[in-house]
Amino acid sequence: MFRLDLGPSASLRPLEIWHAEEFATHLDRAREHIRPWVGPAFVTDTVEGAAATITRYATSAAADGGRLYGIWVDDVLRGGVMFVSFSAAAGVCEIGCWLEPAAEGQGLVTPAVNALLDWALIERGLHRAEWRCRADNVRSAAVAQRVGMRFEATLRGAWLNGGVFHDKQVWAILREEHLALRAG
Numbered sequence: 001m002f003r004l005d006l007g008p009s010a011s012l013r014p015l016e017i018w019h020a021e022e023f024a025t026h027l028d029r030a031r032e033h034i035r036p037w038v039g040p041a042f043v044t045d046t047v048e049g050a051a052a053t054i055t056r057y058a059t060s061a062a063a064d065g066g067r068l069y070g071i072w073v074d075d076v077l078r079g080g081v082m083f084v085s086f087s088a089a090a091g092v093c094e095i096g097c098w099l100e101p102a103a104e105g106q107g108l109v110t111p112a113v114n115a116l117l118d119w120a121l122i123e124r125g126l127h128r129a130e131w132r133c134r135a136d137n138v139r140s141a142a143v144a145q146r147v148g149m150r151f152e153a154t155l156r157g158a159w160l161n162g163g164v165f166h167d168k169q170v171w172a173i174l175r176e177e178h179l180a181l182r183a184g
């Protein structure tokens with residue numbers, strides 16, 4: 001099975017339909033922590049809801065679109081990263097992430113996002129990878145900055161969540177910028 005080590009006890013693996021119960025259990029630990037920051041469709045509260053999220057990404061992946069990956073620490077699912085969107089034709093993808101509270105502050109997501117950037121921008125040859133977060137999501141913006149993305153814009157009132165229109169930041173990195181960073 002595909003797995004990429006993120007450290008001594010952490011790994012990145014595809015999050016697939018046979019993980020639905022495990023994903024739902026993880027969401028029980030993560031739900032209120034991620035609710036302000038991620039799309040409502042991702043914040044499910046049943047095994048069926050968790051399975052629907054995985055199925056949505058699997059359908060997208062089958063068309064070379066979005067993809068979903070989990071981060072396991074000591075074989076417990078603690079969060080993940082995803083291609084929110086992925087278009088080889090347009091040369092552009094968007095990357096997202098989430099963690100349950102206990103897994104924050106351990107440097108798990110940054111190497112996982114770098115792995116997705118390597119695959120999208122180097123292996124698949126896409127031109128641009130984007131990151132979109134609520135403008136007050138400091139930890140999310142810090143991830144974008146740590147992987148070398150540049151802050152490009154604030155989209156005013158662009159994201160409706162919890163009945164409020166939130167400002168949204170756009171961060172991005174281009175293929176040549178990522179290659180230069182990887183070359184050191």
Ligand SMILES: CC(C)(COP(=O)(O)OP(=O)(O)OC[C@H]1O[C@@H](n2cnc3c(N)ncnc32)[C@H](O)[C@@H]1OP(=O)(O)O)[C@@H](O)C(=O)NCCC(=O)NCCS
Binds near residue numbers: 037132
């Ligand atoms: C966004 C989110 C995934 C960021 O998590 P994170 O733990 O801050 O990010 P990383 O996993 O990359 O870890 C970096 C942190 O680990 C620390 N760290 C510890 N060991 C590290 C290591 N070996 N390498 C890098 N960082 C390390 C860093 O100092 C940093 O902590 P700090 O910001 O307190 O200084 C998390 O806050 C979250 O899930 N938020 C809610 C959901 C969300 O906002 N999703 C994004 C929607 S746009």
